[in-house]
Amino acid sequence: MYRWIVLSGMLVVSAVKVDAQASARPIDPVFTRAQTLVSDGNGAAGRALIDSMIAATPLSAPLYPQALFWRASLAANAADAESDYRHIVVDYPLAPQAEDALLRLAQLELARGDRDGALVHLRRIQRDYPHSKSLGRASYWTARVLFEKNDIPGACAANAAALSQSDPAEVELRNQIQYQGQRCPTVTAASVTPAAGPTEPIAEPPAPTATTSTTAEAKPAEKPAQRPTPSAEANDSRPSIVDPVKTPEPVTEKPRAVVDIAPSRTAETVTPGAIYSVQVAAYTHKADAEKLASTLTNRGYAARVDGTVAPFRVRIGRYSTNSEAEEALRKIKAKHMDGFVARVSER
Secondary structure, three states, X not given: OHHHHHHHHHHHHHHHHHHHXXXXXXXXXXXXXXXXXXXXXXXXXXXXXXXXXXXXXXXXXXXXXXXXXXXHHOOOOHHHHHHHHHHHHHHOOOOOOHHHHHHHHHHHHHHOOOHHHHHHHHHHXXXXXXXXXXXXXXXXXXXXXXXHOOXXXXXXXXXXXXXXXXXXXXXXXXXXXXXXXXXXXXXXXXXXXXXXXXXXXXXXXXXXXXXXXXXXXXXXXXXXXXXXXXXXXXXXOOOOOOOOXXXXXXXXXXXXXXXXXXXXXXXXXXXXXXXXXXXXXXXXXXXXXXXXXHHHHHOOOOEEEEOOOOOEEEEEEEEOOXXXXXXXXXXXXXXXXXXXXXXXXXO
């Protein structure tokens, strides 16, 4: 709980920074007012203000994912924040807030000690948003996670990439990157010893008077003057980007092994009155949604496409209670898929 309070404060501050940096995204005064209320200790009123904004905004409006992002940033607990961030990532992947939502999800995973889960979100930013303004920050956090995993070469490569990707105007971020880079090994005196070693035996036979031979032999003795230049080993290297969704597939999943996503009481899963489901994607074109649903069905998930007009939502399972749907979501996340619990119409 303490870690969430600290992290929440950090996210609220950075939420303002992120929107302030994007001049094309002016901050609605309602969000500013809500943030002020939360900062002044009146969190319930601030969050209620954003809830009213969300209720009055059409799902297809550009303001909707922005409102979700602010509600997540000002959430009272990590679970509520994660739900809204995942909603943005799944339903609004092209929204300006999507890449920042992925970064926040990574920070939440790291706060609860799930380093691999954090890397999935961070590498997705690098893969899906290669021109993102958050790329330098994502690489910085990637390096931080890899340092914690004791992957020093990978961490140093990611940290070097972060420095090259960050905006020179982001002085605070660049200071953090450079400070973190002090953990990377540098070329020390130990790397000079191989060059210095051979010079001593070569310098021993200077006695012969044959001048031409001596000059020829003297060339190796010049080697100590050619001091090895420090290696820029990490400057042009980038963190390896692994597809987080496709990585688990080669692990020869048993066709029906993933069916355990549903609770053991299968009768409850197919209850006609079920009103909860796990939403994993949304598409503008129905054909794309049907293709993903078919793929998931072949992998053993009870997937379907909901909606008669865009966005067409791909959902998994029907559950009578929210707790059953949350349990299903936990198992889906274990397969490196994004999603969130959605309340659906009874039928």
